[in-house]
Amino acid sequence: MRLNNKIVIITGSASGFGKGIAKKFTDEGARLILVDINSRLLKKVSKSLSQDYFVADVSKSTDFNALQKYAYKNYKSIDIFINNAGVTHKPKTMEMVTETEFDKVFNVNAKSVYYCGKYFVPKMKKKKNGVILNIASTAGLSPRPKLNWYNASKGWMITATKAMAIELAPFKVRVNALAPVAGKTPLLKSFMGGNTPKKKQAFLSTIPIGRFSSPQDMGNAACFLCSDEASMITGAVLEVDGGRCI
Numbered sequence: 001m002r003l004n005n006k007i008v009i010i011t012g013s014a015s016g017f018g019k020g021i022a023k024k025f026t027d028e029g030a031r032l033i034l035v036d037i038n039s040r041l042l043k044k045v046s047k048s049l050s051q052d053y054f055v056a057d058v059s060k061s062t063d064f065n066a067l068q069k070y071a072y073k074n075y076k077s078i079d080i081f082i083n084n085a086g087v088t089h090k091p092k093t094m095e096m097v098t099e100t101e102f103d104k105v106f107n108v109n110a111k112s113v114y115y116c117g118k119y120f121v122p123k124m125k126k127k128k129n130g131v132i133l134n135i136a137s138t139a140g141l142s143p144r145p146k147l148n149w150y151n152a153s154k155g156w157m158i159t160a161t162k163a164m165a166i167e168l169a170p171f172k173v174r175v176n177a178l179a180p181v182a183g184k185t186p187l188l189k190s191f192m193g194g195n196t197p198k199k200k201q202a203f204l205s206t207i208p209i210g211r212f213s214s215p216q217d218m219g220n221a222a223c224f225l226c227s228d229e230a231s232m233i234t235g236a237v238l239e240v241d242g243g244r245c246i
Helices: 016-027 039-049 061-075 099-119 121-127 148-171 188-192 197-204 215-226
Strands: 007-011 031-036 052-055 080-083 130-135 173-180 237-240
Touching (some): 016 039, 016 215, 031 061, 039 052, 061 099, 080 099, 099 148, 121 148, 173 215, 215 237
Parallel strands (some): 007 031
């Protein structure tokens, strides 16, 4: 029960890594507000875990502001915020990525972190306590070809994590990131440019440990970084990648 009675918001928690983190945090005693744009899946996960939920598009300021109002009205204080929601564009050369695709990637992957800072950091600073965890990617550390602007968005998130950590450390607010390799999530097909056995094997060949990151892997790592066991860790980027970045 390392997170007993901690109030936690997890974005993108209707599937994939977010769902895995939500499951682990529930097992550790946390009280969650699950956030996702997919209301159908979100309600299903919420019911299965007996946790609260809030439907929102994290790329929109109005939705983030509404989430903030809901959270503080019903829970008074937020202990942990996990920026997990993310999207990618399909593998293609950088000049072939449309402006619409580019904007979507940065609005979801980067601007949502800005909104977290705008709407949730002030109360964490005032309380002088809080944890923010950003779900980045090995793509931000060791970019893959033809995922150019997705790579860049995750590199942005890693730098944002460090910038937030150094600014918020005097207020006892810790900020860290996880950098998973691709996992069995809705984004996997897009990363690989298809879902054939050949493409899957080619992708796996770049991961020394020989498998994808799992939602359970992410839940375990997130639990540690968000718990009091990691009270001296801030500004870190923990690679959950089976050796991909070595």
